[in-house]
Amino acid sequence: MRIAVRGGTIASLRADRSLLALALLTGGVTLAALVCLLSSPAAFVDEPTGHRPLAAVQDVRGRATKHVLVVSHAAGFGHSSIPLGTQIIQELGQKQGLWETDVAVDAAAVTQKLAGEFLKGVDLVIFNNATGELPISEEGKAAFLQWLRAGHGFVGVHAATDTFYKWGDYGKMIGGYFDGHPWHQKVTVRVEDKKFPGVQSLGDSFEITDEIYQFRDWTRDNLHVILSIDNASLDVTKGKRADNDYAVAWARMEGKGRVFYTSLGHREDVWTDPRYQEHLLGGIRWALGLARAKVKPGTRPGAAEK
Numbered sequence: 001m002r003i004a005v006r007g008g009t010i011a012s013l014r015a016d017r018s019l020l021a022l023a024l025l026t027g028g029v030t031l032a033a034l035v036c037l038l039s040s041p042a043a044f045v046d047e048p049t050g051h052r053p054l055a056a057v058q059d060v061r062g063r064a065t066k067h068v069l070v071v072s073h074a075a076g077f078g079h080s081s082i083p084l085g086t087q088i089i090q091e092l093g094q095k096q097g098l099w100e101t102d103v104a105v106d107a108a109a110v111t112q113k114l115a116g117e118f119l120k121g122v123d124l125v126i127f128n129n130a131t132g133e134l135p136i137s138e139e140g141k142a143a144f145l146q147w148l149r150a151g152h153g154f155v156g157v158h159a160a161t162d163t164f165y166k167w168g169d170y171g172k173m174i175g176g177y178f179d180g181h182p183w184h185q186k187v188t189v190r191v192e193d194k195k196f197p198g199v200q201s202l203g204d205s206f207e208i209t210d211e212i213y214q215f216r217d218w219t220r221d222n223l224h225v226i227l228s229i230d231n232a233s234l235d236v237t238k239g240k241r242a243d244n245d246y247a248v249a250w251a252r253m254e255g256k257g258r259v260f261y262t263s264l265g266h267r268e269d270v271w272t273d274p275r276y277q278e279h280l281l282g283g284i285r286w287a288l289g290l291a292r293a294k295v296k297p298g299t300r301p302g303a304a305e306k
């Protein structure tokens with residue numbers, strides 16, 4: 001059963017519940033009706049994680065479906081996981097009944113869609129492994145920041161920090177720039193903010209195998225760290241940072257705009273990992289204004305392992 005992705009999902013969900021209650025009251029519920037109701041959007045609430053309900057539907061409060069633009073143009077390095085990642089973002093939006101997804105893959109689409117006029121209809125821009133200098137004008141860059149600061153959202157995935165090196169305000173907006181990936185291995189990731197949407201079920205830490213970034217022009221003073229590397233799980237001498245502080249995911253405010261970044265998302269098997277999807281979904285929901293979180297720049301871990 002397909003879900004309506006543009007509006008009406010919550011209304012239909014409520015209608016389904018009313019119908020179920022009515023059917024139970026009148027004793028007229030049939031097996032076919034039950035199957036139909038269980039196939040309704042309510043049945044998707046637990047997906048794709050299989051964990052406890054994500055409460056996403058309740059947070060929508062009857063608002064219209066959101067509009068998400070996924071930008072995945074690789075002007076620099078091209079990740080093979082891009083198509084899968086975009087598909088998963090699209091499916092997460094459909095299954096949660098929260099957003100519909102538009103895409104900008106080639107240069108012309110980026111020029112057209114990452115511009116002021118098109119952005120008027122967009123709630124959230126996701127950079128899915130976009131790299132290099134994307135083809136937008138100086139005017140377009142200013143309009144993008146204005147759009148974001150007015151109260152919209154931006155989510156950067158993995159190589160989103162390997163982008164727009166010549167546009168310093170982009171680096172400030174996302175929180176830092178990619179500065180090499182000294183590690184591609186299984187690591188332990190610490191959950192620094194267990195209350196942030198999407199990480200509640202991960203415990204104090206979790207293990208995952210992915211390409212692990214280090215960053216430059218990055219400081220905790222400008223952002224709120226959600227996940228970071230447990231340095232005991234890798235050879236920290238391969239890293240460049242004097243403070244040995246390697247964050248994995250963070251959030252920050254850009255004016256009234258919400259910015260979420262996760263450096264995970266290089267490998268296909270990370271994208272298909274339900275824990276990653278829940279982490280990403282949490283970040284997207286927060287960036288869309290559908291979930292609350294305290295975003296306090298300058299947070300420190302208990303003690304960054306040296």
Ligand SMILES: [Zn+2]
Pocket residue numbers: 079158159211266
């Ligand atoms: Zn990568």
